[in-house]
Amino acid sequence: MKQLNDIIDFYLTHDSNYAVMITGDWGIGKTYYFRNTLAQKIEQIPTFANAAKKYKPVIISLFGLSTIEEIQTEIFLSIYPLLKNKSVKLGASIGKALIKGVLKLHGLDEYGKIFSDVETNKNDWINFNEIVVCFDDFERLSGKLSIDELIGFINSLVETESIKVIILANEDKIVPKNYFTLKEKIVGNSIEFIQDISSAFDSLIKDKFSGFPKYLKFLEEHKKFIIETFCKQSNNLRVLIFILTYFQTIFSSYENQLSSADILRKHEKEIMPRLIKFAIFTGLLYKMGEISFKKRDKIEEVFFIKRSDQYWNNADSDGNKGKDRRDKVEKVMDKIYKNDLYVFFPSIYDFLTGGTVFNPDGLIFELKTYLHVHDNDISPAYDVLSKLNYPKVFVLNDSDYKFYTKQMLDYAKKGDYSLEECLVIFSFSVRFNNPLNLDFDSLESGIIKGLKKGAHSFSYAPSLSYNLAVDSSSPHKTHLINIRNAAVVINEKLGIALDNRKFKEVENLYKKDFEKFYSQMSDKNVPISREAVLKTFNVREFYNFFLKSNGDVKWKIINMLKERYPVYPSSVLKPEISFLEELLSKADKKARSLSAKGISLFLYNEFSDVLKEAVTRIREEN
Template sequence: MKHIEELVGNYLKLNTDYALFITGKWGIGKTYYYNNTLVSLIKNTEINNYEKNNSKKFIPVYISLFGIKTIEDLQTQILLSIYKINGKKAKLATSIASACIRGFASYHNVEIETSDILPNTLNIRGFDDLILCFDDIERKNDELNIKELAGYINLLLENYSAKIILIANEKEIKDNKTTEGKNNWKEIKDKIVGNTIEFNPDLSFSINGIIESLNTNSDYRSYLKEELDFILETFSKTSLNLRTLKYALSCFQTVFNLIEPLLDKYTEIKNNKAEILKSLLYFTIVISEEYRLGKITYSENNGIDNCWSFLWLEDFHSNNGTVELTEDNQSYAGQYYHKYYAPAMPTFYQSIYDFVTGGAIFHKESFIEQLKKDYHVYDNSKSKIEILFDVLSRDNCFLLSEKEYRERTKELLSYIEKGLYSDPERYVNCLYFVLRFDNILNYNPARLVKRIKIGLNKADINFRYYESFKDRLHASRNEKDSLAEYKTEIINCLDLKYQKYQKIIDKTKIEEYEDMCKKSIYDFCLFLYDKGIHGILDKIDTKVFYLSFIRANTEAKYKVTGCIDVVLSKYSNIYYLKDFLPFLVGLQSLLKKGEKQYAKKTVSGYCYRKFQESINGYIEKINIELKQYQNSNS
């Protein structure tokens, strides 16, 4: 990446009337590189021909265009970014005032003097001292025309001799259509950009940066550094989105810290510890990739938990000439297997899958149980009760004597009644095991169900796998079955227990979301942009969101306004948005109550009013569209 530093360093030293443009795919670390490398370069570069002090150095000013709707919004963001450099009292040069003040003080009726923005100690003279970085150009709001944006950038370049670095994924910049025709970005770019730099990061450097940035212990950081080549090899199979990799390594941090000490407990597992950790790390990275690409969800894994059955079916059709397999007609499970595992045996860890896809917290107990099965590890108390089901299976029960059959069945029922099984399906199976063969053991079915339900209520059921076979349990109900009503009663009991479990999981997830919001409301809004709002914005406490907004600094307040606008505008289906109306109305009420205290004629007060206007606008829009829909269907 040295060549980029050299190009930027040379740009800073020259008298220019053009911008530098750094382009590259999403998530490969462009912004990270700017913040961690170029900012330091800029701050340590002396300004040539500075009149008063030859040792004067540049000041970087970073502005994200994410959600920016108008030039006035952009001007406001520039001013806020400058305002943040050294506190509330600052001195603003005439050139900055003329370039930005239209979008802020006079336009928004904020009481602020042009001589009171940047600190006197900085002695900033217009844009001479500043390097403006405009990031996320492709994520601007569609209402801001690309030609208008380029025109304003050109104004800063030519009229104010500003130095500007642009950062974007050029392939994602949309051309705008107007009444005058199409505004083509590539044609417009030639008028403002002098040099376009392709950002092709050193992945080892970038991944090292991610590892260093993780808030973790030394053991986990050391492990990741030891496996850097393996991470790099795995990452090369993905879309190379560093944000996704950071998400994966953050998830794996939880897995590693919880299970790494436990792997030494069992000899069979301990001997394969390095192999197991690698397999888990690999699985976490590829599942994070597929999840963030939207190809899988918590409830829809599209068959990747059972790749072999899909592959067998595909091979059958291919070998028999039924269909010629291509990338287009191959199942998703087949594509997943060939991309990440072929020709080796695929692995699937349900507990990690649920955790990465947001369905549940990571349960180490479930994971360890899976490992013990994979490596044939049993502790005696559990192996005995599990083996009992094998002994009484249809294939093996005929090998027992009449006495053994009765004793083993009675023993099974005692374990069921004590709630010793964590697998919910065992309780349904027990009904058939006890009453099969025309109820030769002469049990009363109603009383038997009561005993099974007693065990269910005592049991610590492992519901992490319940979703995968719940539909099958319901679908298998057969009214002609003499045991159908008893089976239904057990299934209903399971469903009720599952609902209680899900409430606990939901509460835990809501608490996690609210903690995220409290730490940084802007990061939380970016999370909503990536993840979606369903099951989050309609669940969290409105007051938590409101107080997080109030406590945020001025710049964060302004960014949240643009971000939440983009997040909500992604959803055009009114019946989807109406589910979030209670949250928005609650937020509207809190904002109204806080007007007197927070909506003052200040920079922060302006951001408060701007956010309030946005929320009010969405509520009005939803209500109007709901009314129109109701009228059209009445």
């Protein structure tokens, strides 16, 4: 920043008839720097015209202004607070230049008193040559005001009135083709704003959070970590301020809610960096427009993932790098979470994306799930895994590292780790040049046996096959794929068992509360409306239910099936085709037994037609 300050100092202390432009990306901190640093420096510099006086900086946002008169009004209103001293008046020159803007104001008599008159000492006048006008948001003018008019106005200020003008802009966002030609008329120096993020961080946290001493201390202690994490993706100070402001609520609420005896207190050095990292990750994506409270594409599916380039490189599950699956969300995730565990915290996500107020109890529950806390204690297996995780592992010496790695393997063979950790176990065991001299085939076999042994206690993980991707360039590719495949098979069995239980509940629902069943099956926001729940239904029982129901219920069932299988039905529903074909057979048989007239025949014919159409559409689509 010294170079920028020196240029501004030279500009203000020498005669000039041009403006200075400070350009840089949106949110990089240009406005913040001017208001909090540069303005104070300017106030200490004697004016070029009169060394007895010092410059008075004002900042004007051009955002949305549509006429020169509106700009003049904004300049006048910015100067007005300087004129509280009744002996200070506007010089005739400045008053004349701003008169059009002032006339736009109501209560002209009040403002008219501040213009110079014969009774005022000229030494007390404020003239243009002692004012530094900073025009902000240069690229955000209203479409009604042309760039030609604005530059013409600024040119009159710097040439006719000898005013010092500083322009803050993002030149990359200025559209008019003739801008650079016009710029040459008024801009003498154009300075690229390169933010000193470290100094800006110190300034903004003291400015924003001095009233929260505990949080301020946390930010100061974790400054390096926060800056390094944030700057992997962005240097936008507005976004950083947004994230830190929201995290202050998270930090304070969590601290107030958690009891002093809670086991989580012992793990705060691990927990807090993980929480601020997730807040940074979520805040960045939210401000990029990639996620929202409802739009959670992929971000919550990958719940606990180790982002390690040893076994993760966004390759397909068989190691082939087919089509690129990475979108912006995944790219940001790779930057923020490379060589680290990604943990999704719904309570933080919902709060940061504006969906709910922050729920500290929800966060405490999520942390205890992540750390495998039971009865206010962390299971020994996960306590060991935590010690071996990045970056905590670097605290260990070689002897301790070997000791804990052996413990981890013993727990793995007993089935004490979940499916999600299977590749982590292998990678942690062989990293750092395999210090235990493990046989890779035996290691693979032991991990798989442990998975099978612990299968009864595992929960189904919806995105496991996606999360356990294997890098085709890994030296342990074959072993990792074998472990992955074993975990996926176990997970699929867990999924089938879970579906069967869930689908059985849905089947019982239509018998106990048909209206609730109908509502859920018809609501696209309810998962069962998009799942193949009918594949496990007992066809005979469902048909008998239809047979015994009144006409209104029959008609609702017909409409439900019609909506369920549109012209292009989801391939997810393909397993339901056997149910539909068997039901169709029974419906056709019943229709043939009815008389040629009446509501009953109409309903059964409709029922039959909808089922035929559904079967045809599923076959054609798949």
